[in-house]
Amino acid sequence: MADPSDGIGLAEAIAALRDELLQARAEGSGRDIQLPVESMTVELTVTATRSAEGKAGFKVPIVELELGGGGSRQRADEQKVTVVFGGPVDRLGQPIKVANAGDELKG
Numbered sequence: 062m063a064d065p066s067d068g069i070g071l072a073e074a075i076a077a078l079r080d081e082l083l084q085a086r087a088e089g090s091g092r093d094i095q096l097p098v099e100s101m102t103v104e105l106t107v108t109a110t111r112s113a114e115g116k117a118g119f120k121v122p123i124v125e126l127e128l129g130g131g132g133s134r135q136r137a138d139e140q141k142v143t144v145v146f147g148g149p150v151d152r153l154g155q156p157i158k159v160a161n162a163g164d165e166l167k168g
Contacts, residue, residue: 068108068120068121068122069120069121070118070119070120070121071105071107071118071119071120071121074105074121075103078101078103078142082098082101086098090152091152092152093151093152094149094150094151094157094159095149095150095151095152095154096146096147096149097146097147097148097150098144098145098146098147099145099146099147100144100145101142101143101144101145102141102142102143102145103141103142103143104141104142105121106121106122107119107120107121107122108120108121108122
């Protein structure tokens with residue numbers, strides 16, 4: 062297991078999630094169907110840290126993983142993120158129907 066101080070700060074982890082969400086919104090802004098985010102739940106495993114200077118903080122630990130038989134390593138975090146989307150809307154924010162009431166599933 063990696064040293065608990067070997068990780069990213071809690072603020073940095075939250076900023077990265079925010080940046081990813083903003084990027085997804087920007088990439089979807091010109092689409093005919095928009096999926097607005099109603100809520101987002103993030104579950105991070107954090108470790109309390111204290112530096113040699115006495116500064117306290119929280120770190121999201123990085124875990125070393127070995128991939129395949131070639132001995133390559135990858136640093137990774139496995140965290141849980143749940144995003145709840147609202148009903149689909151058009152480019153102007155007006156609700157849209159994805160299917161008509163008369164549509165049937167064809168199997």
